[in-house]
Amino acid sequence: MAIGALPVRTDLAVDLIRFHPTAVRGNASEILALAGASSGGRGVDATDSTYTAATAAITFAREHDNVIAVSGPEDLITDGKAMVRVANGDALLTRMTGGGCALGSVIAAVLAVRGQISTLDATASAHVIYGIAAERAARGAAGPGSFAVRFLDALASLSPEEAVEAARVRAEHASTPEPNGAGA
Ligand SMILES: Nc1ncnc2c1ncn2[C@@H]1O[C@H](COP(=O)(O)OP(=O)(O)O)[C@@H](O)[C@H]1O
Numbered sequence: 663m664a665i666g667a668l669p670v671r672t673d674l675a676v677d678l679i680r681f682h683p684t685a686v687r688g689n690a691s692e693i694l695a696l697a698g699a700s701s702g703g704r705g706v707d708a709t710d711s712t713y714t715a716a717t718a719a720i721t722f723a724r725e726h727d728n729v730i731a732v733s734g735p736e737d738l739i740t741d742g743k744a745m746v747r748v749a750n751g752d753a754l755l756t757r758m759t760g761g762g763c764a765l766g767s768v769i770a771a772v773l774a775v776r777g778q779i780s781t782l783d784a785t786a787s788a789h790v791i792y793g794i795a796a797e798r799a800a801r802g803a804a805g806p807g808s809f810a811v812r813f814l815d816a817l818a819s820l821s822p823e824e825a826v827e828a829a830r831v832r833a834e835h836a837s838t839p840e841p842n843g844a845g846a
């Protein structure tokens with residue numbers, strides 16, 4: 663949280679990478695700052711698009727052999743080899759304090775019980791579950807306050823079948839632009 667915006671948090675995040683985290687989540691500006699590609703967003707909020715951060719995320723995942731997740735209107739999750747795009751979510755999440763932090767908790771929870779499922783798929787699944795719960799909560803919410811309460815209820819009651827049915831996910835090869843314009 664606030665990597666880039668607050669030097670103390672940037673230093674801590676860079677230091678924590680030494681411990682080889684299984685997955686790292688941030689918004690686009692946070693991931694760019696972690697990768698040393700920008701100075702960060704506005705406070706805890708992103709000022710960069712997820713697509714701007716895609717190359718940095720892929721490169722970082724390859725260098726550190728882990729999964730990098732970039733949140734935004736469409737989430738990008740990569741292990742450096744594949745890129746999963748998750749379109750589930752609702753903009754009201756950006757108006758709920760802790761919306762990004764809580765996603766980190768859900769990722770950690772799913773990773774803890776992933777069994778034989780890859781880290782990439784488990785991390786992407788967490789984004790799907792979170793995004794679908796947000797979509798359900800937003801229906802009928804009067805604003806960020808009632809949304810937050812409805813969101814927790816939706817997260818607690820979502821079934822695996824409902825998640826599969828409502829998932830909006832695409833997977834593709836993770837490619838980074840080459841200087842000559844070719845993908846790698
Ligand atoms: N414009 C948007 N539309 C729909 N969902 C969004 C939008 N922006 C962010 N989200 C969702 O909000 C959650 C938190 O992401 P984000 O707001 O980027 O994190 P942070 O709070 O760290 O900036 C993610 O699940 C993401 O998919």
Ligand SMILES: Cc1ncsc1CCOP(=O)(O)O
Binds near residue numbers: 758763
């Ligand atoms: C400053 C702060 N302290 C605890 S949560 C929080 C903000 C979390 O940011 P986000 O809503 O982006 O997860």
